[in-house]
Amino acid sequence: MSRAAHLLLLTSITFFAFSPTGAFAESGSSADCGAAGGTYTKDGPNSICVFPEENVGNAPDHSSSQTTQDTTTGQGNLGNKPTSECTGPAGQCK
Secondary structure, rough: OHHHHHHHHHHHHHHHHHHHOOOOOOHHHHHHHHHHEEEEEEEEEEEEEOOOOOOOOOOOOOOOOEEEEEEEEEEEEOOOEEEEEEEOOOOOOO
16 A cells, blocks of 8 residues: 555554544434533433522522422433433422
């Protein structure tokens, strides 16, 4: 092989070895969760999106009022049969 062919081969291998792939790219579930204001985690087969706590009613953020928090879980991804859970005082979840 000529020197130019070796250089081209090395460049190609380097590009593919260090370029982003589907395995390292952000998942659709992760992007959707982040765009909605949540924090995405992956726990085995489950995709989990946890949203920030919200004060109940019209209480100001700095008060010591009660809070609610929403969590969405989907097996494999959040678009696959998701389940939603809200923790907080009864009757206060959205």
